Amino acid sequence: DEEPLGSASIAQVHRATLLDGRVVAVKLQRPNVEPKLLGDVANLKRISKALAKSLPVDYYTVFCELGDALERELDFLAEAQAMKKIYMAVNHDNDGVADSSAPVTVPLPVGELVSKRVLVMDFVEGVPLNKLQERMREKGIEPGSAEAKLAGRRILDSLSVAFGRMIFGAGFIHGDPHPGNIFIGEGGKVSLIDCGQFKALPRPQRVQLAELVLAVDAYQTTDDADTNAKSAALKKVAELVRSFGVKLTEGKEDDDDLACAVALFLFGDADRPLPGGYSTNELSDDSPIKLVASFPQELVLLGRATVLLKGIAKKLDVPFSLGGKWGDGCRLTVEAASEPKLPLWGGDSGVAAGGGAGPSGGRSSSPSEGGVTGGKVRFGQVTEMLKLWGKGKTERFLKRTVDTMPPKVRTRLVELALKRAERKEARTRRRGS
Numbered sequence: 001d002e003e004p005l006g007s008a009s010i011a012q013v014h015r016a017t018l019l020d021g022r023v024v025a026v027k028l029q030r031p032n033v034e035p036k037l038l039g040d041v042a043n044l045k046r047i048s049k050a051l052a053k054s055l056p057v058d059y060y061t062v063f064c065e066l067g068d069a070l071e072r073e074l075d076f077l078a079e080a081q082a083m084k085k086i087y088m089a090v091n092h093d094n095d096g097v098a099d100s101s102a103p104v105t106v107p108l109p110v111g112e113l114v115s116k117r118v119l120v121m122d123f124v125e126g127v128p129l130n131k132l133q134e135r136m137r138e139k140g141i142e143p144g145s146a147e148a149k150l151a152g153r154r155i156l157d158s159l160s161v162a163f164g165r166m167i168f169g170a171g172f173i174h175g176d177p178h179p180g181n182i183f184i185g186e187g188g189k190v191s192l193i194d195c196g197q198f199k200a201l202p203r204p205q206r207v208q209l210a211e212l213v214l215a216v217d218a219y220q221t222t223d224d225a226d227t228n229a230k231s232a233a234l235k236k237v238a239e240l241v242r243s244f245g246v247k248l249t250e251g252k253e254d255d256d257d258l259a260c261a262v263a264l265f266l267f268g269d270a271d272r273p274l275p276g277g278y279s280t281n282e283l284s285d286d287s288p289i290k291l292v293a294s295f296p297q298e299l300v301l302l303g304r305a306t307v308l309l310k311g312i313a314k315k316l317d318v319p320f321s322l323g324g325k326w327g328d329g330c331r332l333t334v335e336a337a338s339e340p341k342l343p344l345w346g347g348d349s350g351v352a353a354g355g356g357a358g359p360s361g362g363r364s365s366s367p368s369e370g371g372v373t374g375g376k377v378r379f380g381q382v383t384e385m386l387k388l389w390g391k392g393k394t395e396r397f398l399k400r401t402v403d404t405m406p407p408k409v410r411t412r413l414v415e416l417a418l419k420r421a422e423r424k425e426a427r428t429r430r431r432g433s
Contacts, residue, residue, distance in 0.1 A: 009037070011028055013026065015123065024120050025121050025123045026119070027076065027119040028117070028118055044059075045063045045064060045067060056290045064297065069198075069199075083195045085172045086166065087108055089166045090103060090104055090162045093169065094164070094168050094332050096341070105192070107121045107122035125183075128182065128183055129184060132184050149316065151188055152312070153316075155188065159309060160309060161325070162190075162192065164329045167206065167302070171200060172200050173199050174197070175304070177192070199302075203341075208240070208244050215237045216267045219237050235256055237260045238263075241263050242259060244296060246262060246299070247293045248291055248292060249293045257276030258291055260276075262288045265280065266306050267306055269321045270311075276288075282307075309322070
């Protein structure tokens with residue numbers, strides 16, 4: 001189509017149809033954009049380095065990370081590989097076991113139709129998260145209603161599981177999770193698009209991060225009345241923050257309240273007050289982030305993911321705890337810290353759109369990708385395909401049934417489903433503590 005679906009500073013995306021009838025999205029890089037953008041970032045790095053002592057935050061580190069991410073984002077061949085790796089990450093649990101019901105959908109590149117400045121990929125149907133509220137209003141679903149809360153909870157659950165798998169499972173994460181890159185399709189299916197910004201997280205850092213998330217959760221669940229235990233939990237969080245490489249401004253280096261507040265700002269519950277009277281508002285003069293002198297580059301992109309999740313929870317008025325969502329994955333990461341592990345994409349995964357060649361150059365052997373192994377269809381593959389077919393048919397039947405129900409009956413069913421989800425989350429939270 002001549003009219004782009006979306007347009008940004010680097011590229012624009014068009015809908016297209018291949019000769020075989022498949023509908024795809026075509027991402028086209030703007031002419032001569034690379035030297036302009038990289039030049040702008042280089043200037044920002046020089047300025048932030050020269051003015052480092054006058055700035056409240058270590059912007060030089062931020063611009064270095066963004067510069068590296070921008071170079072990768074300008075290379076669509078790198079993005080195509082990232083799409084495959086992120087796809088593998090969200091389709092496997094933290095222990096590396098394949099999961100046929102992935103929490104989110106990730107579009108894949110189409111075969112050989114990829115170059116440094118052109119990327120052809122699966123077409124994703126849906127509404128961007130930042131326009132979802134407007135679309136729900138059009139359907140008569142008001143913010144704050146049981147239906148809106150249930151939808152919000154499911155979206156948040158899907159994103160939490162997906163990012164937990166990326167960070168603590170594969171160690172390869174989507175680095176630009178803003179609401180415009182999250183699409184909500186029919187039935188609330190979540191899709192994650194635009195994999196141009198990504199980050200590989202080495203195992204030692206995954207272990208450090210897992211320990212920090214667990215320590216933050218332990219601090220939050222410690223009874224405030226037990227002052228000794230609370231103080232010890234706060235001190236442990238502060239020590240882990242410093243060991244991760246976070247440096248506080250001059251005169252605040254030994255402020256445990258501040259170090260703990262930084263950790264809670266990134267990984268704490270959405271509605272939890274910060275120690276030391278610090279503000280949860282990043283723009284406030286009392287924000288703990290304004291008292292950070294420097295921090296590791298990995299936290300730049302990780303922080304974007306966690307702040308997004310907490311922001312969605314706050315906007316949708318949904319109770320949310322990263323420790324509750326990621327606790328099992330964190331514990332598994334810490335327990336398996338010394339075990340050798342092959343990356344998910346290190347084997348013959350064969351992931352590609354339409355069953356094409358995957359990262360290893362082979363065909364897909366996954367039932368969900370429609371592949372076969374050695375020319376023979378295995379019994380397990382047939383069973384898996386039947387399960388997926390049955391699941392899809394059941395979901396379509398339930399959707400048709402719910403859509404035709406009287407509004408009062410549908411609302412009552414949604415309220416019951418919301419209560420079940422709340423009880424399930426409360427039980428999970430109690431087990432984690």
